Amino acid sequence: MRSAREAHPKDRLLRTASRLFYAEGIHAVGVDRLVSEAAVTRATFYRHFPGKDDLVAAYLKTASEAIREAIGRAREDKTPREALIAVMSVIGDATCADDFRGCQFINAAAEYPDSDHPVRAVIDDHRTWFLGVLRDLAAELGHPDPDHAARVLVLLRDGALQGGELDDPAVVRETLHRAVEDLIPH
Amino acid sequence: MRSAREAHPKDRLLRTASRLFYAEGIHAVGVDRLVSEAAVTRATFYRHFPGKDDLVAAYLKTASEAIREAIGRAREDKTPREALIAVMSVIGDATCADDFRGCQFINAAAEYPDSDHPVRAVIDDHRTWFLGVLRDLAAELGHPDPDHAARVLVLLRDGALQGGELDDPAVVRETLHRAVEDLIPH
DNA sequence: CACTAGAAAGACCGATCGTTCTCCCTAGTG
DNA sequence: CACTAGGGAGAACGATCGGTCTTTCTAGTG
Structure with missing residues (x-):
């Protein structure tokens, strides 16, 4: 079972995105950086969000x-x-x-x-x-x-x-x- | 002699940058776009400004x-x-x-x-x-x-x-x- | 006239952009 | 047990990023 601290990949993505987008700007944070810091693969990213803009909206x-x-x-x-x-x-x-x-x-x-x-x-x-x-x-x-x-x-x-x-x-x-x-x- | 309307390359760059940066955002406008719309070459750009950030400051x-x-x-x-x-x-x-x-x-x-x-x-x-x-x-x-x-x-x-x-x-x-x-x- | 500074034109650099892809592995379900 | 959905790992896509380079041409100055 997945521990409570390391949430599902989608949550980790959203949390990481919130932190980075807010602190550094949206265009300044690439998908590479997002998946890397969220400890998620690119495939997983695009499995949950159609594109980066959808993550921004989320x-x-x-x-x-x-x-x-x-x-x-x-x-x-x-x-x-x-x-x-x-x-x-x-x-x-x-x-x-x-x-x-x-x-x-x-x-x-x-x-x-x-x-x-x-x-x-x-x-x-x-x-x-x-x-x-x-x-x-x-x-x-x-x-x-x-x-x-x-x-x-x-x-x-x-x-x-x-x-x-x-x-x-x-x-x-x-x-x-x-x-x-x-x-x-x- | 240069006509009054088509100003010096540096002025054209600054005018174009002002228009594009303001209308579309700074990171969203690349150097390619700037020199293209200002009808100036990349070499001329970097002859007048050390880098893009200097143009932003200007x-x-x-x-x-x-x-x-x-x-x-x-x-x-x-x-x-x-x-x-x-x-x-x-x-x-x-x-x-x-x-x-x-x-x-x-x-x-x-x-x-x-x-x-x-x-x-x-x-x-x-x-x-x-x-x-x-x-x-x-x-x-x-x-x-x-x-x-x-x-x-x-x-x-x-x-x-x-x-x-x-x-x-x-x-x-x-x-x-x-x-x-x-x-x-x- | 010769000289030079500056601009045009465009190739080129490594890096990064957002996006798609294949392959493999594991956890959960029947 | 077999099956499957979802995640990990990473290569690859074309496009663009900011920045540097060489070469050629032209306008202004002495």
Whole structure:
């Protein structure tokens, strides 16, 4: 029986891809490197994924699911105001993580300029979902214009995730926190 | 004599590189493609640039200079408040351009994960300059915390440039405009 | 005029890209 | 036991990667 630590080849591929794509970029990581670090053969790779782009899409879908869970947990047992601050704090905290390298979706979009590409669809899904979360929270806490508030929060989110990589993450987190508190009614 | 329209090979290379790198991504455009579209030979390429990365750096420096000029013009003959709104409008308007494909520097950073890379230095320079512009304007306009205000404006800038590519540019421009007006004292 | 710098044209380099292939072996199922 | 699905190992595909080379030609300078 296969031990729990060394997962199935498909899982190892996905984990390795997530790590390498995020840390080094997508085009910069070749299939050779992927199969080598995942300890999987090329044949096995193409048995599970039709092509590299499908692995990229799977990587982003996995990232999206993880974020949805984290955001979901942050909302639990909180008033709308607390929940919104907690949700945006998830963003700010993420920028301060050791292995933070920007937003997976923004980084991926930079490497997939064609907006009709399947990878871009995964990105759009994630962004649409997050905007919806923010709009709902803004509405629940009685913001006079929840749609606008949500869109401003998305601007702050994108900016924070970018600034977390290119500027000082701790300063970015603090800036984001203050901006969020100023945005929502007291 | 060389006509004015067909510029020197170095200029043609830089123009072609700017167009292709921005539209399609940096790693996605090879040297073959560059010299072919610039109507320049490989030998000429390497006579003017030590390597592809140097052309990338030149591309970003050129973009930075163009932006500095545009921002400089937007500030002319205006009160601090008008100037700051005009500067941020340059950002919002850019997202609505036909060939808009996000922020050159953010996109490039996604493809250069190593923060010690020379290309990242060009990016850092540009960001530091823009933060300074915003800080100065916020101070001139009497904002109680110009440094914080400038950092929030940078978040909004980064978010707008990203949203302009991934979301609806017209909505992003409007959202940015309202957010800026709400941020600065009336 | 002779000289030279720079560009054109294109062959060439080893390495790597994403992808497909064959062959063999082993673990799980009936 | 026999059978099979799936993984390991690795060769091979054409294409492209960034970069170097030689050769020829032309425009500008003295």
